Amino acid sequence: MQPFGELPVIQDGDFILYESRAIMRYYAEKYRSQGTELLGKTIEERGLVEQWLEVEAHNYNPAIYELTIQLLFSSKFGRPVDEKLVKESDEKLGKTLDVYEERLSKSKYLAGDFFSLADLSHIPFTHYLVGPMGRQHMIRDRKHVSAWWDDISNRPSWKKVLELCKTPFG
Ligand SMILES: N[C@@H](CCC(=O)N[C@@H](CS)C(=O)NCC(=O)O)C(=O)O
Known part of the structure; x- marks a missing residue:
């Protein structure tokens, strides 16, 4: 699942993703409409x-x-x-x-x-x-x-x- 043999790696349905900061961004975008807005409200x-x-x-x-x-x-x-x-x-x-x-x-x-x-x-x-x-x-x-x-x-x-x-x- 992770070609460099490292953790973390996630599987979300058929989708596989590694690199911790890419995973954080992915989940923050995916659940953006729920809970705290973690990515900022404006482009700035x-x-x-x-x-x-x-x-x-x-x-x-x-x-x-x-x-x-x-x-x-x-x-x-x-x-x-x-x-x-x-x-x-x-x-x-x-x-x-x-x-x-x-x-x-x-x-x-x-x-x-x-x-x-x-x-x-x-x-x-x-x-x-x-x-x-x-x-x-x-x-x-x-x-x-x-x-x-x-x-x-x-x-x-x-x-x-x-x-x-x-x-x-x-
Ligand atoms: N840039 C990667 C670094 C991942 C990393 O360094 N993972 C370590 C554990 S924290 C690991 O799995 N190392 C493999 C090993 O120790 O065998 C990320 O942020 O996901």
Whole structure:
């Protein structure tokens, strides 16, 4: 189902789709008329949602993904932690979060004053960051990022995900 041998991949009827961010966009479009509008109401809002989805993919994710691999998975697979990579990733993520702090001092959410797919895409890895990775300070030391995290991680839909999905790290 996934030619690169990776997860996630979904099958919706006969339709198969891989790449997590393509899957998110697909479901957000498919169920657009139900629940929260996640993609923005105007073409400008949509542009900003897409912009911050790309920021998540290219600025936020590489550093937080590396930290997750090093701090949570290396020991599970009996591999040594690459401390240099951890230091570099901490610095890179910190700089990215400084940009977020500035942005979130001007709008409640990333794409504007509305919750969107761009905020949602940050939740799973940030959940690991503030939980099992023990890096709450990276969020809590930044006032606006901290308020944003409290808001998006307390949404009933995410609480439901946590109830339904038990991960190796809780
Ligand atoms: N760009 C892909 C990355 C997918 C990815 O890295 N998947 C990992 C798990 S998070 C995987 O399946 N790796 C294969 C393996 O570890 O054998 C996406 O966002 O869907």
